[in-house]
Amino acid sequence: MVLALSNEPASKVEPYVEQYNLPFPVASGSTAGGKLGAMVGQKGIPHSYLLDPEGRLVWHGHPNSLTKKHLKLAMAGADRVGPKAVLSWRGEIDGAPPKALEAAADGELAQAFKLIEKEAGSEGAGALDESLSAHVADLRKQIDLAVGRGDFGQSLAALESLAKDLKRHPLGEAILERQREIEEDETIQNEIEAAEALDKALELVANRGIKKAKKSLQSVVKRFPSTHAAKRARGLIGE
Amino acid sequence: MKRLALLAALPLLAFVPAEDPMSPEIDAKSWSRHLGQTPSLQSLRGRAVLIEAWATW
Incomplete structure (x- = not known):
């Protein structure tokens, strides 16, 4: 990290x-x-x-x-980091069910909520439920901010992980809804396509330098003129 | 000869490497470009962390 x-x-x-x-x-x-x-x-x-x-x-x-x-x-000795790492929540809450804390640290939020439900009524379980719900709300806000500035790679992967994990939890409904909105939003889909084209151009920049990649960058500007990707491409070309 | 060798080894036997010190807590007034729980020593436990101390100037 x-x-x-x-x-x-x-x-x-x-x-x-x-x-x-x-x-x-x-x-x-x-x-x-x-x-x-x-x-x-x-x-x-x-x-x-x-x-x-x-x-x-x-x-x-x-x-x-x-x-x-x-x-x-x-x-050496570090945890393996997978797609659920972004969902991970670690904290100390007195009286919280230890297995729920473990599940939350592993990014298994649905599992954590399930374990909390088994001890519903305990103060620690309630506090952990609040913390995890706030964590999910935070994640959604961060994802929306990233999508808003045209930063799609990690944010859409995080949204996918969140949707998959919470698909059977009440919090999952709003997340699935947001996924559908993004899939149906033409402006966002255009931005995603532009971002992918820019990524390919940036690979060329990294491997062969800006001069050789100029045509690819200009192509991004021409095909997707009003996108975040085009703005970045213009900046790199010096337009 | 053995006594000499033992005496020569004393400084080495006395040397105990200090344990790597704990980092101070990772604090910030705000974060940009991060996804997930706010970075802290606790939230990042289990992961190696590369911290770049930098400035815009």
């Missing part, structure tokens, strides 16, 4: 994230980078810090000095 931490305000960070379409979580107003630096006597940035699955700092250095060997060592 990659996290970028800046101590700057969102008003500075978010336009940058948007302009460069950063593909990982970015924090604004974070003090953790400074605290990590203080721990190891590092003042400058950029600087990378590698944590193992227990949250221990196992390596730090300039981003250019990170190697596969460092990553391999840090990842």
